[in-house]
Amino acid sequence: MLSVPRLEASQGLRQEKLQKLCDYIHECSSNHQLVDVGEAAFVTALNIMSATLFSIDCAQFNSDSTQELKETTRAIIKVMTTFNLVDLFPTLKPIDPQRIMHKSRSCVGQIYSILEDRINQRLKISAASTDYVQKNDLLEALLDYSQSKPSEFPKEHIKHLLLDLFVGGTDTTAVTVEWVMTNIIRCPQVMLKARNELWDVVGRNNEVKESDISRLPYLQSVIKETFRFHPTGPLLIPRKAEVDTEINGYIIPKNSQILVNIWAIGRDSSIWSNPDSFDPDRFLRREIDVKGQHFELIPFGSGKRMCPGYPLATRMVPLIVATMIHNFEWKPEKGMKPEEMDISEKFGGALKKVVPLKAFPISLKVQSTPIEP
Numbered sequence: 001m002l003s004v005p006r007l008e009a010s011q012g013l014r015q016e017k018l019q020k021l022c023d024y025i026h027e028c029s030s031n032h033q034l035v036d037v038g039e040a041a042f043v044t045a046l047n048i049m050s051a052t053l054f055s056i057d058c059a060q061f062n063s064d065s066t067q068e069l070k071e072t073t074r075a076i077i078k079v080m081t082t083f084n085l086v087d088l089f090p091t092l093k094p095i096d097p098q099r100i101m102h103k104s105r106s107c108v109g110q111i112y113s114i115l116e117d118r119i120n121q122r123l124k125i126s127a128a129s130t131d132y133v134q135k136n137d138l139l140e141a142l143l144d145y146s147q148s149k150p151s152e153f154p155k156e157h158i159k160h161l162l163l164d165l166f167v168g169g170t171d172t173t174a175v176t177v178e179w180v181m182t183n184i185i186r187c188p189q190v191m192l193k194a195r196n197e198l199w200d201v202v203g204r205n206n207e208v209k210e211s212d213i214s215r216l217p218y219l220q221s222v223i224k225e226t227f228r229f230h231p232t233g234p235l236l237i238p239r240k241a242e243v244d245t246e247i248n249g250y251i252i253p254k255n256s257q258i259l260v261n262i263w264a265i266g267r268d269s270s271i272w273s274n275p276d277s278f279d280p281d282r283f284l285r286r287e288i289d290v291k292g293q294h295f296e297l298i299p300f301g302s303g304k305r306m307c308p309g310y311p312l313a314t315r316m317v318p319l320i321v322a323t324m325i326h327n328f329e330w331k332p333e334k335g336m337k338p339e340e341m342d343i344s345e346k347f348g349g350a351l352k353k354v355v356p357l358k359a360f361p362i363s364l365k366v367q368s369t370p371i372e373p
Ligand code: HEM
Pocket: 164, 165, 166, 168, 169, 170, 172, 173, 176, 232, 233, 236, 237, 238, 299, 300, 301, 302, 303, 304, 305, 306, 307, 308, 309, 310, 312, 313, 317
């Protein structure tokens, strides 16, 4: 479903969303307006996800109009990442003291009904017309698969899978982009180097495309260094030992819950030199990828339960960041110096910033040479 050929076929859908992001930043730049970078990344990720999954736009920048899918997705993420007393004291489950189960049932019910509408609409349109042109999105692939193997993958499963992908892919992508941009704005030399690479490889006036990403090693290093420093899923997803297991002389008893602390791995001085400094160049000197085989850097996890959205995420994150820095310089708010910007982390389901990143974009469209920091 998220194979390279299918993602290649749907890249045009994502490119349109990046153009909208670029237009929005231009507008903010002309109006000398701050951009809430996490929110702009969230809207873009949500629209890229909804375009890739079912070819629609569901959110707008700077708009309070009804954006049901956006609001419901936010509500689900909030419920999922709120600390629940029931996890510590399971006897409280029937009481549900914080009403988390209640809220989560209501949000999930709402999103299922939106997704069911999308699925039924698609089935209706494709059945109604003989010259129906197939879409390149994931919904089409899932419907095809379900029709060819109804007993293995009934139609009812589609909405569950779409929900997992949608919720799993939106906030993680937005949070990652917000951290990358924070690190870039805090280190003007890094921003300059990343932008110069973009201008050399892509050109000043061309759009950045997915096919350019593999030719942008410095941008990729900046993203890897951000994953090391502020991994979006600091404890991955909990595992449970099904049987008594011995690893490196340690006994893990059956039924233990295991958390893998990738945040600590990223700051371990026996693995990384100067682990507390942000230094993307370290990844130019070391061949490390994030595909789950180099255990010192596993922001998408590893093994059977590794993030299934990894192929899409490794397209979305560099593209959104590249769109933000290709033709814009960024300055922190209220005359703050870049190095004074806050980088405190808030632990939760995803490792968020305590202080959301807001910054001024300055369009570089009219200038002919890169700005010195
Ligand atoms: C920068 C973006 C992303 C990051 C950092 C990220 C990170 C992760 C991590 C750490 C896990 C747990 C893996 C483990 O415990 O081994 C995970 C699981 C998951 N991710 Fe992602 N992810 C991202 C984007 C996406 C996207 C774009 C999608 C959907 C297209 C997605 C869908 C999922 C799903 C459904 C799971 C649960 C898998 C399971 O339980 O087996 N993620 N992700």
